[in-house]
Amino acid sequence: DTAVSQTPKYLVTQMGNDKSIKCEQNLGHDTMYWYKQDSKKFLKIMFSYNNKELIINETVPNRFSPKSPDKAHLNLHINSLELGDSAVYFCASSSGTGTYEQYFGPGTRLTVT
Amino acid sequence: SQELEQSPQSLIVQEGKNLTINCTSSKTLYGLYWYKQKYGEGLIFLMMLQKGGEEKSHEKITAKLDEKKQQSSLHITASQPSHAGIYLCGADITYGNKLVFGAGTILRVKS
Numbered sequence: 001d002t003a004v005s006q007t008p009k010y011l012v013t014q015m016g017n018d019k020s021i022k023c024e025q026n027l028g029h030d031t032m033y034w035y036k037q038d039s040k041k042f043l044k045i046m047f048s049y050n051n052k053e054l055i056i057n058e059t060v061p062n063r064f065s066p067k068s069p070d071k072a073h074l075n076l077h078i079n080s081l082e083l084g085d086s087a088v089y090f091c092a093s094s095s096g097t098g099t100y101e102q103y104f105g106p107g108t109r110l111t112v113t
Numbered sequence: 114s115q116e117l118e119q120s121p122q123s124l125i126v127q128e129g130k131n132l133t134i135n136c137t138s139s140k141t142l143y144g145l146y147w148y149k150q151k152y153g154e155g156l157i158f159l160m161m162l163q164k165g166g167e168e169k170s171h172e173k174i175t176a177k178l179d180e181k182k183q184q185s186s187l188h189i190t191a192s193q194p195s196h197a198g199i200y201l202c203g204a205d206i207t208y209g210n211k212l213v214f215g216a217g218t219i220l221r222v223k224s
Contacts, residue, residue, distance in 0.1 A: 004155075040216070041199065041216065041217050042214070042216060043156075043201065043203075043214040044213075044214070045211055045212060045213075048211065056211050090155065090156065092156075099143050099144035099161075099163060099205050101146070101158055101161050102146070102158070102203075102212065103158055104148070104155045104156040104157075104158070105155055106154060106155040107154070107155050109153075
């Protein structure tokens, strides 16, 4: 069983489009995250949810909107896609908001043309 | 992240050789994480260190945390081609599990 899964794995789209990435974890974790890894491999946190509530919201454009329908799911919707949004987006989960191990999904490679 | 410096940026070693990767934080460490990433894939959790002086091992990989220096080292003994990949250190510097990551170390193992 895959612990943290993401769909789709690859996403190619044009500028201006709206797209969503889905994430699901079957670890029973309370906290989920979205990270962005740019072309230089820098991995930066974007959002974190704990029990469906937003707890971390880094400096991310308003075009990015996370949604957590339940503890096991955290989706990322992106409006009006721009070239600079091209990156690999990783979902992760952990047991809580303290210092816990974070388990990552396989990533979604988004390419905006 | 400038808060975490990893060195070296890349490393090529002959199979069977030992190697060390370092990760230094400019801020207090509440937790230090090591991950491995293969090209085009997700991050594989290796180890988490919390206490000063703590040392953990996973197969031939050992990580240590020096709390005073705010530094961690990852040591691979008798490297194998399967060790090749990108090693990332992540740190909890706010005690809120908001991890910041280093730029990564690309490891290649020549057989």
